[in-house]
Amino acid sequence: xxxxxxxxxxxxxxxxxxxxxxxxxxxxxxxxxxxxxxxxxxxxxxxxxxxxxxxxxxxxxxxxxxxxxxxxxxxxxxxxxxxxxxxxxxxxxxxxxxxxxxxxxxxxxxxxxxxxxxxxxxxxxxxxxxxxxxxxxxxxxxxxxxxxxxxxxxxxxxxxxxxxxxxxxxxxxxxxxxxxxxxxxxxxxxxxxxxxxxxxxxxxxxxx
Numbered sequence: 001x002x003x004x005x006x007x008x009x010x011x012x013x014x015x016x017x018x019x020x021x022x023x024x025x026x027x028x029x030x031x032x033x034x035x036x037x038x039x040x041x042x043x044x045x046x047x048x049x050x051x052x053x054x055x056x057x058x059x060x061x062x063x064x065x066x067x068x069x070x071x072x073x074x075x076x077x078x079x080x081x082x083x084x085x086x087x088x089x090x091x092x093x094x095x096x097x098x099x100x101x102x103x104x105x106x107x108x109x110x111x112x113x114x115x116x117x118x119x120x121x122x123x124x125x126x127x128x129x130x131x132x133x134x135x136x137x138x139x140x141x142x143x144x145x146x147x148x149x150x151x152x153x154x155x156x157x158x159x160x161x162x163x164x165x166x167x168x169x170x171x172x173x174x175x176x177x178x179x180x181x182x183x184x185x186x187x188x189x190x191x192x193x194x195x196x197x198x199x200x201x202x203x204x205x206x207x208x
Contacts, residue, residue, distance in 0.1 A: 001206065006141040007041040008132075008162070009034060010120060010148030010155045011049050012098050015084040015091030016179075017149075022084040024150045024177045028095065033175040033203050034147055035099045040206045043104055043139055045132065047120035047148070047158065049085035050092060050108035057116040058083045068181060074114055076125055079181070085110070104139075107132045119157035121165065133165050143168040145201075147175035152189040159198050174202040 015021045017028045038044055051057070059067045059080035067082045085092040094100060107130045109117035117123040121132050136144065144167045146159045155176050163169040171193055178186025194200055 001040045003042055004140055004142040005041060006043040006045065006136055006139070006144050007038065008120060008144055008146045008148075008158060009044065009046040009098075009103075010146065010158050010176075011047055011085075011150075012095055012148050013049060013085055013091065014093055014095060015049075015089075017095055020084070021082045021091055022179070024179045027149050027177045028097075030147065030149070030175045030177055031095060031097050033172070035097075037145075037147075037172065037175065037203050037206050038099055038102060041102075041145075043136075043141060044102055045105045045107060045135070046094070046100070046103055047130075047132070047154070048092070048094070048106050048108045049110050049117075049154070050087050051085050051110045052113050053083070053086050055110065055113045055116075057081050057110075073116075074125070076115070078116060078124075087111075105135060107135075118154045119161045120154070121158065121161040124157075133162075136167065141167065143170065145170045145172055147172040149177060149179075151176040151178040152181075152185040153179060156189040156193060159193055160196060163193075163196055163198050169198045170205075171198055171200050172203060172205075173200055 059065045115123045
């Protein structure tokens with residue numbers, strides 16, 4: 001590992017963990033793995049879902065709709081979610097057991113109420129840029145290692161965008177979990193990432 005490497009920790013927030021509004025099954029089990037690999041990196045950043053209460057990805061803001069339905073939102077297919085990661089709420093906070101002592105920056109996303117933002121780099125319409133890519137480039141980063149929640153949404157899109165921007169991209173499989181709205185979504189996400197050239201590894205990679 002070198003100064004050209006960065007770890008990106010995606011959305012390890014209470015609402016995505018067991019007991020949260022949009023819980024990923026066993027999502028809390030990845031926290032020890034993430035903490036274990038952080039010492040290998042000089043540059044660590046995190047992303048944070050940070051929605052206004054009126055966000056239009058929330059089913060509650062569409063009378064008669066329920067979570068899991070898909071609507072057209074300004075020309076983009078939008079999965080409707082339970083209310084989650086509202087700015088300033090407990091659910092939007094990072095889990096207390098997640099070590100944040102060496103993080104260099106936090107990139108918040110999903111703040112525009114009219115467009116969702118899975119990726120840590122861009123919103124889903126690619127109209128908004130979080131600044132993460134510029135931050136990494138200015139730091140001289142060439143390789144990114146992605147982990148966190150959820151494997152089939154925010155982790156996948158962060159990895160795909162990072163790869164498309166020219167970063168050599170790795171997914172740390174034992175440091176991510178899928179929400180699996182459909183039972184095979186997590187596996188499909190892995191295959192999609194692999195097909196785009198993203199390298200699938202686990203935490204033992206750092207000990208070799």
